Amino acid sequence: MSTPVFALDGVSYHYQQHAALHAVSLEVAAGSRVALLGANGSGKSTLLRLLDGLYFATAGELRAFGEVLSEAALADETRHYAFRRRVGLVFQNPDVQLFNPTVFDELAFGPLQLGWPEAQIRSAIDASLQQFGISHLQQRAPHRLSGGERKRVALASVLIMQPEVLLLDEPTAALDPASQSEVIRFLQESQGQGRTIITATHDLDSVADIADHVIVLADGQVAAQGSPADILSDHALLARTHLLHAHPHRHADGQVHSHPHQHGHRHDHGTNAGRYRRFGMGRS
Amino acid sequence: MSEQSFLAGKHRHHGNIAERMVHGLQQVMEHALDAEAISATPGLLQQLDPRIKLLSLLAVLAATLLASQLTTLLLLFVLAVVLALASQISLSRLYRQAWLSVLLFSGMLALPAIFMVPGERLLTLPLLHWHITRQGLSSAAFLLGRAEVSASFALLLMLTTPWMHVLKAMRSLGVPVLLVALLGMTHRYVFVLLQTASQMFEARRSRLLAPPSGRMARQLVASTSGVLLGKALQLSNEVHMAMVSRGYRGEVYLLHNFHTRKRDWCALLLALALPLVIVWNHA
Numbered sequence: 001m002s003t004p005v006f007a008l009d010g011v012s013y014h015y016q017q018h019a020a021l022h023a024v025s026l027e028v029a030a031g032s033r034v035a036l037l038g039a040n041g042s043g044k045s046t047l048l049r050l051l052d053g054l055y056f057a058t059a060g061e062l063r064a065f066g067e068v069l070s071e072a073a074l075a076d077e078t079r080h081y082a083f084r085r086r087v088g089l090v091f092q093n094p095d096v097q098l099f100n101p102t103v104f105d106e107l108a109f110g111p112l113q114l115g116w117p118e119a120q121i122r123s124a125i126d127a128s129l130q131q132f133g134i135s136h137l138q139q140r141a142p143h144r145l146s147g148g149e150r151k152r153v154a155l156a157s158v159l160i161m162q163p164e165v166l167l168l169d170e171p172t173a174a175l176d177p178a179s180q181s182e183v184i185r186f187l188q189e190s191q192g193q194g195r196t197i198i199t200a201t202h203d204l205d206s207v208a209d210i211a212d213h214v215i216v217l218a219d220g221q222v223a224a225q226g227s228p229a230d231i232l233s234d235h236a237l238l239a240r241t242h243l244l245h246a247h248p249h250r251h252a253d254g255q256v257h258s259h260p261h262q263h264g265h266r267h268d269h270g271t272n273a274g275r276y277r278r279f280g281m282g283r284s
Numbered sequence: 285m286s287e288q289s290f291l292a293g294k295h296r297h298h299g300n301i302a303e304r305m306v307h308g309l310q311q312v313m314e315h316a317l318d319a320e321a322i323s324a325t326p327g328l329l330q331q332l333d334p335r336i337k338l339l340s341l342l343a344v345l346a347a348t349l350l351a352s353q354l355t356t357l358l359l360l361f362v363l364a365v366v367l368a369l370a371s372q373i374s375l376s377r378l379y380r381q382a383w384l385s386v387l388l389f390s391g392m393l394a395l396p397a398i399f400m401v402p403g404e405r406l407l408t409l410p411l412l413h414w415h416i417t418r419q420g421l422s423s424a425a426f427l428l429g430r431a432e433v434s435a436s437f438a439l440l441l442m443l444t445t446p447w448m449h450v451l452k453a454m455r456s457l458g459v460p461v462l463l464v465a466l467l468g469m470t471h472r473y474v475f476v477l478l479q480t481a482s483q484m485f486e487a488r489r490s491r492l493l494a495p496p497s498g499r500m501a502r503q504l505v506a507s508t509s510g511v512l513l514g515k516a517l518q519l520s521n522e523v524h525m526a527m528v529s530r531g532y533r534g535e536v537y538l539l540h541n542f543h544t545r546k547r548d549w550c551a552l553l554l555a556l557a558l559p560l561v562i563v564w565n566h567a
Contacts, residue, residue, distance in 0.1 A: 054525045077533070084531040095479075096522040099472055101320050101446070108539050113531030118539060141317060143479070161530065 003066040005030050005165055005196050006051055010060035013046055020046040021220045023060065028198060030164075033187070035211035036200040037231065039242035043220040044200035045092065048167045051198065052089040085114055088163035092170040092200075094150040098142035103134060103153050106142055110161040124160050132156040148179030155183070165196040172203055184209050202243060204232060216241055309482040313475065315381075322443045327371030329444035334453035336548040340555035341441050347558035348433045352566060354422075357429035360558075364436035371444050382435040390431040394424035447471055452536040465534035472523055477516040484508055484515075 004027040013021040021043045028034055036044045049055040050062060056071045063069065064083065074080045088110075091097045100106040107128055111121045129135040132152045137145060142153055151171070158166070171187070172180040187210040190197055199210050207214060207228050214231040216224045218241040224231060231237070238244040323330060329337065344360065351357050368378055403419030441450070454464050488504065496504060 049525070052529055054529060080533065081531060084529070089526075089529045091522070091526055093522070096519060097526040099523050099527065101448075105448075109527075109532075110530040112537035112539065113533075113535075115537075121539060158530070 002030055004028055004063075005065060007063040008050075008060065009062075011050065011057045011062050012059040013043075013050060013055055014058050019220055021050070024220070024222055025060075026215060026222060026225065028196060030196055031194050032196055032213055033190075033211045034196075034198045035207045035214045035228070036198060036217060037202065037204075037207060037214055037241075037243065038200075038217035038223075039202055042217040042241070044202075044217055045169050046220075047217065048089060048169050048198065048200055051165075052087055052167055053083055054089070081114060085161065086163055087165045087167065088158035088161055089167040090155055090158050090169065090171060092173055094147075094154040095143065097154045097157065098150060101141060102139050103129075103142055103145075104138040106153055106157045107138075107160050110157060114161065128156045128160045131159075148175055148182075151175060151179060151183065155186070163195075165198070166190075168197065168199040170200055170202075172201070172206060180206075204238070204243060207232060216243075218242075309478050309485070313478050313482070316475070319443050320446060322373060323446045323449075325372050327373070327444060329367060329371040329440060331547075332444075332551055333542050333544045333548040334445045334449040335456050335542055336544065336552050337441050337445055338450070338453045338457060340552055341437055343552075343555040343559055344437045345434055347562055348430050348437075350559050350562045350566070351430070352562075354425055354429060356562060357426070357433055360433045361429070361436065364433060364440060367440055368436075371440065373440065373443055377443075378436060378439060382439045383432060386431045386435045387428070390428050394427040397423040397427065448536060448538060449540075449542075452538050453542070455536050456542065461534045464536060468536070469520070469524065473516065473520045476519045476523060477512070480516045480519060481508075481512050484512055 006026075006028040008024050008026050011021060011024045012019065024043075024047065036047060038044045046055065050057060051064070053064070053069050053074050056062075056069075061068060065086065067073065067079075069083070074083060098106055100109055104125060107125045108121055111124060116124070125138075129138055132155065134149065134152055134156060137149060137153065142150060145153065155171070168187075171183045175183065184206050187197060187199065197210070201207065201210075211228055214226060214228050215222060216231060216237065223241050224234070224237050235244065332340075348357065348360060351360065365375065365378075368375065398416050398420040399414045401417055401420035401423050403417035405415045406418055406421065407416040408414070409416070445453075451464050451468055454467070455461065485508070488508070
């Protein structure tokens with residue numbers, strides 16, 4: 001059996017007095033697509049930052065590619081660059097990720113840090129600009145772009161480094177439906193390319209499209225894990241972890257119902273039948 | 285292209301304090317973008333190697349400090365004006381961003397010297413009976429002159445060189461990586477602070493039903509300041525993490541390598557000659 005990309009054994013992380021993660025143990029296999037599912041404040045972003053070596057476990061052990069991932073390990077220049085080459089994180093807020101004067105400089109930043117030759121950087125930038133359809137934005141200041149454009153640039157600025165492992169924090173958050181579809185399509189296309197993708201989300205609609213394994217986090221702990229079908233059909237679990245809720249709402253047939261559901265973004269062929277994605281037993 | 289200053293704006297903006305704050309903060313951010321645009325124009329200083337510009341600035345600052353005659357300071361000031369014009373930088377920009385600010389801040393420091401330095405009396409102020417002395421006036425003029433000349437040349441460097449090039453030039457000249465990283469972080473922090481402040485005041489403005497009273501306005505600014513610093517610090521940490529995540533360790537790397545040509549060496553020789561000539565004359 002091959003070495004897992006990440007192996008966490010009883011990992012905890014505290015922000016001062018507050019425990020963001022508590023005794024988390026899990027493994028992520030190479031080439032898998034994992035969704036970290038959880039409500040706001042469940043510890044998804046903290047876990048992604050631990051996996052990216054930005055935070056370090058306050059208890060337990062985290063191994064990346066078979067080696068312990070610690071502050072001391074990443075202080076070593078060779079190991080730092082080796083790790084950064086292999087793992088990329090796309091932050092939830094693209095504003096924190098876009099700090100260069102132009103989109104072109106933004107794409108060049110990572111490869112420059114990794115010491116790529118100039119010719120390779122320029123050709124990689126050209127390819128990325130084309131791939132993400134942002135060639136026309138290359139001389140624009142990132143903070144002047146729309147939300148969808150910023151997200152695309154943020155994604156491109158990480159993917160240009162061709163990481164083996166891609167960590168995504170709420171990649172579809174605050175995006176318009178078209179931009180959401182683009183991100184989801186990209187994640188679907190990444191299937192079979194050998195890249196490990198870990199996506200933090202609370203959007204149940206997209207889980208089956210972007211993951212083949214789901215880990216549910218609640219209050220900083222692993223509440224459950226399994227296939228998307230198993231997790232999405234466990235309505236009690238989803239309700240318990242605040243991923244579903246119930247309130248009266250009107251369906252396309254004009255009937256007002258109250259049943260557990262999530263507010264999705266998909267519409268069924270011009271009707272609003274799919275606006276409320278229904279889970280489990282309805283109550284009229 | 286707009287030209288702004290912390291002290292004077294081309295277009296005076298009226299409105300309540302939240303509106304004025306938002307407007308002012310947006311102007312400062314626009315000004316920084318303008319500076320990036322100016323550094324990309326084909327002017328005289330823009331074409332010089334940033335390392336040479338940095339060394340030349342140090343030489344000019346040394347000359348300014350060594351100058352013992354006001355005419356020398358005046359000549360250096362004229363040199364700054366000529367270089368600005370040759371680099372397509374308008375004098376109104378220098379006036380708004382350097383001369384006026386320095387005049388006000390250094391002027392406040394220099395003012396007491398006019399009365400406090402003992403010497404030959406030129407004038408006595410009525411009522412106060414304070415004496416203005418020739419030596420006092422001279423001291424104040426030197427203080428102001430040195431500050432104006434230094435600020436003008438420093439601004440020329442900043443307007444004709446992208447900030448990342450300045451940082452890389454510093455590293456090339458042996459400035460420790462920690463100091464350069466701190467400067468880089470400070471620069472980014474200022475922008476995060478401005479952006480956060482702008483958003484906070486905009487949010488506050490949207491909830492104001494009527495212009496606040498003077499007292500309420502002051503309370504608004506005071507209460508916002510603490511929250512703002514905390515938020516900006518948090519965002520700044522996030523920006524730093526995003527940089528580390530992409531391999532950053534404090535070193536500055538650019539796609540453009542610096543090349544020193546004949547004209548760069550000529551510029552450096554001329555700059556180095558300035559303090560030497562002053563010392564020679566002094567001797």
